[in-house]
Amino acid sequence: MLSLTGLMTEKDGFSALVMGNHALARAMAEAGTRVITSYPGSPTPEIAEALGAVPEKQRGYYFEFAVNEKVALEIAAGAALNGHPAAVFFKSVGLNVAADSLIQLSMMELPGGMVVILGDDPGANSSQNEQDNRHFARMAYMPVFEPATPAEIYVMYKEAAALALARRAPVFLRLTTHVCHARGAVNFGALQAAAPDWSPRFDVKNGPYVPITAAVFPLKQRALEKLDAWAQYGERSALNSFYEAAPAGARRGAIASGLPALCLLEAVRAAGAPVDVLKLGLTYPLPAKLVADFLASHEKVYILEELDRVMETEIKALAFDRGLGCRLHVRQGHAELMGEMTVARAHAALGAVWPELFPAQEIKARPAPAARLPQMCPGCGHRSAFHAIKKALPPGAITVGDIGCHSLGFLPPYNMGTVLFSMGHSVSTAAGLALNNGSRKVAAFVGDSTFFHAGLPGLINAAARDSDITLVLLDNGTTAMTGHQPRPGNGELGERINIPELLKNLGVKFLRECDAYEQEKLSAHLKEAMDHKGFAVVIARHPCMLKFMRDRRRANPGLKPQQVAVDQAKCARHYACAAEFACPSFSRHADGSVTVNAELCIGDGSCMQTCPAQAIERKKDGV
Numbered sequence: 001m002l003s004l005t006g007l008m009t010e011k012d013g014f015s016a017l018v019m020g021n022h023a024l025a026r027a028m029a030e031a032g033t034r035v036i037t038s039y040p041g042s043p044t045p046e047i048a049e050a051l052g053a054v055p056e057k058q059r060g061y062y063f064e065f066a067v068n069e070k071v072a073l074e075i076a077a078g079a080a081l082n083g084h085p086a087a088v089f090f091k092s093v094g095l096n097v098a099a100d101s102l103i104q105l106s107m108m109e110l111p112g113g114m115v116v117i118l119g120d121d122p123g124a125n126s127s128q129n130e131q132d133n134r135h136f137a138r139m140a141y142m143p144v145f146e147p148a149t150p151a152e153i154y155v156m157y158k159e160a161a162a163l164a165l166a167r168r169a170p171v172f173l174r175l176t177t178h179v180c181h182a183r184g185a186v187n188f189g190a191l192q193a194a195a196p197d198w199s200p201r202f203d204v205k206n207g208p209y210v211p212i213t214a215a216v217f218p219l220k221q222r223a224l225e226k227l228d229a230w231a232q233y234g235e236r237s238a239l240n241s242f243y244e245a246a247p248a249g250a251r252r253g254a255i256a257s258g259l260p261a262l263c264l265l266e267a268v269r270a271a272g273a274p275v276d277v278l279k280l281g282l283t284y285p286l287p288a289k290l291v292a293d294f295l296a297s298h299e300k301v302y303i304l305e306e307l308d309r310v311m312e313t314e315i316k317a318l319a320f321d322r323g324l325g326c327r328l329h330v331r332q333g334h335a336e337l338m339g340e341m342t343v344a345r346a347h348a349a350l351g352a353v354w355p356e357l358f359p360a361q362e363i364k365a366r367p368a369p370a371a372r373l374p375q376m377c378p379g380c381g382h383r384s385a386f387h388a389i390k391k392a393l394p395p396g397a398i399t400v401g402d403i404g405c406h407s408l409g410f411l412p413p414y415n416m417g418t419v420l421f422s423m424g425h426s427v428s429t430a431a432g433l434a435l436n437n438g439s440r441k442v443a444a445f446v447g448d449s450t451f452f453h454a455g456l457p458g459l460i461n462a463a464a465r466d467s468d469i470t471l472v473l474l475d476n477g478t479t480a481m482t483g484h485q486p487r488p489g490n491g492e493l494g495e496r497i498n499i500p501e502l503l504k505n506l507g508v509k510f511l512r513e514c515d516a517y518e519q520e521k522l523s524a525h526l527k528e529a530m531d532h533k534g535f536a537v538v539i540a541r542h543p544c545m546l547k548f549m550r551d552r553r554r555a556n557p558g559l560k561p562q563q564v565a566v567d568q569a570k571c572a573r574h575y576a577c578a579a580e581f582a583c584p585s586f587s588r589h590a591d592g593s594v595t596v597n598a599e600l601c602i603g604d605g606s607c608m609q610t611c612p613a614q615a616i617e618r619k620k621d622g623v
Contacts, residue, residue, distance in 0.1 A: 090118070112201075133172075172284075179258065242294075348361075400445065476543055567617050572615070577616060
């Protein structure tokens with residue numbers, strides 16, 4: 001099996017079975033992309049995993065994790081302005097953070113070209129919503145490529161990067177979760193032999209680059225003209241495919257793109273249905289003539305897509321404007337605007353309008369799996385912090401969460417962070433909840449990575465106005481939720497930023513800190529902060545134990561942690577360990593006893609202080 005380093009450094013062409021994200025990383029290297037930036041977020045982190053597998057001295061590209069998506073996009077845009085082919089990638093909601101600058105890109109001449117890679121998330125597998133970023137393309141006048149397989153990701157990225165360079169423009173490559181994580185065979189090409197040319201090419205003559213009022217309309221005119229050129233390209237692009245299945249006279253068809261197109265094709269072929277399929281690879285701007293010709297040659301056409309009615313709306317408008325008599329069928333009901341497309345869903349959608357071709361499928365009844373709540377890892381410092389904080393909160397306190405591993409704190413038994421909007425919102429939202437609120441205390445939570453990402457503006461505002469809230473900063477030393485990517489402040493990206501010193505310099509007057517495992521101390525700090533009138537910050541610090549244990553095991557392959565066990569003679573069956581602290585290592589049995597699962601326990605011992613009977617003890621073996 002080819003290693004990631006081998007995938008990224010093999011100089012000659014080869015074939016391999018790879019994940020979509022890894023195919024994309026290889027395409028970047030082959031395309032000569034010089035600057036690649038990101039902020040980590042599922043479903044895209046494996047792109048960085050592959051890029052980082054190449055030793056820095058061997059890379060033909062510069063790669064960095066920026067502090068947030070806006071910064072990542074702007075670094076890539078600056079490189080493109082300087083003539084270097086650039087790319088940026090992040091998850092769906094990351095585009096909200098980057099939107100301010102993104103909207104301007106299509107109006108600018110980017111001599112290096114730029115590909116903006118989106119990891120949209122139908123089904124909200126790892127996101128707080130199902131945001132459909134095809135809408136952003138319409139606002140930003142940027143073309144959209146939508147691959148469906150790892151092989152298409154590879155081909156479309158190289159095509160998009162080459163066209164972006166030639167047209168001095170930004171381009172969207174829109175992926176979705178299952179396209180990112182699918183595996184497929186890809187035929188790769190050779191890496192470029194020439195050394196990267198890093199000479200700067202920025203020239204104000206390529207501008208204007210300052211969109212003041214007088215320049216806005218000429219710039220917008222240029223963006224619209226470029227969009228027209230993209231539409232002409234789309235009419236003849238080989239990325240759009242036609243699959244003929246209907247005999248002459250049947251005249252039924254369907255239109256789709258990305259993963260829904262694969263589901264549609266499989267449903268049609270499995271049913272042996274006489275339905276032609278038009279699969280679009282460049283979905284915006286819509287290749288109007290190609291689509292209109294397809295509509296004109298069919299009496300009935302189904303439009304299948306995931307999430308919002310984006311393609312459906314545009315094709316309906318096209319049919320109306322051109323006076324086409326084709327009967328268009330679309331998804332019905334709100335439920336069809338949610339979740340990922342599957343072959344079964346595609347079959348059911350087509351069967352709703354053509355039951356004679358797609359008869360209802362028998363659904364085998366299966367017992368529902370047992371409910372399983374998401375869990376923080378064994379030994380997680382956030383669990384210890386929430387256990388301590390819950391004891392210290394006054395009755396009726398309002399708790400505001402943020403994005404990160406600690407988001408899971410809103411689940412039982414902790415019930416911490418019962419409001420959540422977006423990354424970095426917690427301090428500002430908490431400040432709003434505290435206004436003229438003399439009866440209920442307000443506490444906010446933020447992780448260290450999110451603190452740097454988007455938490456600072458709200459924190460500065462709260463410090464300046466001395467908002468009457470308590471902020472608990474949960475510092476685990478990494479960007480844990482998405483795979484332990486580096487974050488500012490811990491020295492991995494350069495200069496170490498001392499968070500307490502930074503907070504003091506920002507005007508925070510009440511500041512306490514301790515290890516999250518020091519539960520009594522943390523409870524005391526929280527009570528003191530709640531009694532303080534004004535803005536108070538408590539730092540609860542403990543390394544991410546998943547990363548900590550992985551690093552220790554790499555350094556000491558024979559490491560055997562000194563786990564804990566429940567002394568059954570001492571156990572009074574209070575169940576604080578299983579029901580209140582709720583470490584998944586504890587198992588409660590039908591006879592009422594509690595034991596420790598040796599497969600899960602990492603030996604951190606943070607649970608020992610939670611037992612009223614002191615029945616949790618260290619085993620004799622291990623270190």
